[in-house]
Amino acid sequence: MTLDRPFLPAAGTIARFRENGHVTVRELLDRDELTSLEPGLTQAVTKQNDLATREWEERSTYERAFVQVMNLWRENDAARRLVFSQRLASAAASLLEVESVRLYHDQALYKEPTEGDGGHTPWHVDQYYWPLSSDRSVTAWIPLVDVPPEMGPLAFASGSHRFEAGRHLAISDDSEAECARALEQAGFATSEEPFSLGDVSFHLGWTYHCAPPNRSDRVRKVMTVIYVDAAMRISEPQNEHQVADLATWFPGCAPGDAAASEINPVLWSSGS
Numbered sequence: 076m077t078l079d080r081p082f083l084p085a086a087g088t089i090a091r092f093r094e095n096g097h098v099t100v101r102e103l104l105d106r107d108e109l110t111s112l113e114p115g116l117t118q119a120v121t122k123q124n125d126l127a128t129r130e131w132e133e134r135s136t137y138e139r140a141f142v143q144v145m146n147l148w149r150e151n152d153a154a155r156r157l158v159f160s161q162r163l164a165s166a167a168a169s170l171l172e173v174e175s176v177r178l179y180h181d182q183a184l185y186k187e188p189t190e191g192d193g194g195h196t197p198w199h200v201d202q203y204y205w206p207l208s209s210d211r212s213v214t215a216w217i218p219l220v221d222v223p224p225e226m227g228p229l230a231f232a233s234g235s236h237r238f239e240a241g242r243h244l245a246i247s248d249d250s251e252a253e254c255a256r257a258l259e260q261a262g263f264a265t266s267e268e269p270f271s272l273g274d275v276s277f278h279l280g281w282t283y284h285c286a287p288p289n290r291s292d293r294v295r296k297v298m299t300v301i302y303v304d305a306a307m308r309i310s311e312p313q314n315e316h317q318v319a320d321l322a323t324w325f326p327g328c329a330p331g332d333a334a335a336s337e338i339n340p341v342l343w344s345s346g347s
Contacts, residue, residue, distance in 0.1 A: 096236030115153030194288030197251030202280030
């Protein structure tokens with residue numbers, strides 16, 4: 076199974092990731108394997124979709140961006156296969172240039188089709204939400220279907236992982252307006268490309284990214300896995316979201332502790 080085979084990115088791929096804060100590895104995973112896992116993942120997302128009974132007009136900008144279900148690996152076999160993939164975790168460790176990585180958490184991000192207003196994912200940085208002591212965190216963005224331009228593929232401001240304006244903003248209309256303005260004024264180029272099933276995008280926690288609305292007639296189905304350096308420590312929370320994430324993703328831990336609760340297993344170690 077491709078998921079079980081470790082993968083070492085080429086030196087040029089690692090260099091691009093270091094420079095841009097993101098990189099897409101084309102054909103990293105096998106299309107047939109992903110196709111076989113998708114129904115189980117989609118069933119789990121549908122079961123846990125808290126937005127299913129909410130009218131579109133009643134949802135916030137964040138809630139219109141995607142259906143978000145987290146930590147599926149603890150309840151769903153298909154999710155566990157992806158989350159514990161040696162291929163994904165070894166690639167993440169190589170890109171972060173660390174010896175080993177732990178799981179922070181997983182999350183499914185299903186973007187519903189819409190013809191009306193909203194549905195975009197505003198500009199933001201993920202690590203605003205995370206009480207982590209360093210920048211050694213990376214998200215693997217794994218499409219479960221082909222994602223053409225009209226379906227709302229992920230877009231990045233290349234090189235923005237070193238840019239600090241807007242880092243204090245949660246995903247919202249404010250982050251969309253302020254970050255877009257600051258990134259444009261700073262001259263960052265936007266990288267936005269379609270994804271084929273099997274392609275996987277990796278981005279650092281401080282890399283600015285967004286996604287347009289899904290204007291197709293199908294759901295954009297994506298699974299993500301967030302990895303952190305296995306040597307990561309927990310930082311003092313800087314906002315209410317980080318307080319919540321500390322309690323949820325590092326149960327029993329406190330600032331200064333290793334980011335290593337019972338739900339943060341080591342997923343890859345170069346010495347194993």
